[in-house]
Amino acid sequence: MDRIVGSKYKLGRKIGSGSFGEIYLATHVDTYEIVAVKIVSSSSIACLVFSSIRLDYAASSATSCVKM
Numbered sequence: 001m002d003r004i005v006g007s008k009y010k011l012g013r014k015i016g017s018g019s020f021g022e023i024y025l026a027t028h029v030d031t032y033e034i035v036a037v038k039i040v041s042s043s044s045i046a047c048l049v050f051s052s053i054r055l056d057y058a059a060s061s062a063t064s065c066v067k068m
Contacts, residue, residue, distance in 0.1 A: 009037055
């Protein structure tokens with residue numbers, strides 16, 4: 001059975017992995033364009049959000065950063 005993600009991409013072989021997820025070659029089901037798709041584990045999402053919040057806070061409190 002083919003694994004389809006986002007209703008548009010058919011996953012191919014795994015080409016890499018890291019601390020936040022796995023990367024697969026994928027093909028768009030209509031255009032046949034070949035792309036890389038990262039599948040992020042649900043446990044990593046909370047870590048990504050927390051890291052983003054920490055970076056935003058650090059950047060906003062830096063004296064050399066202009067707030068917009």
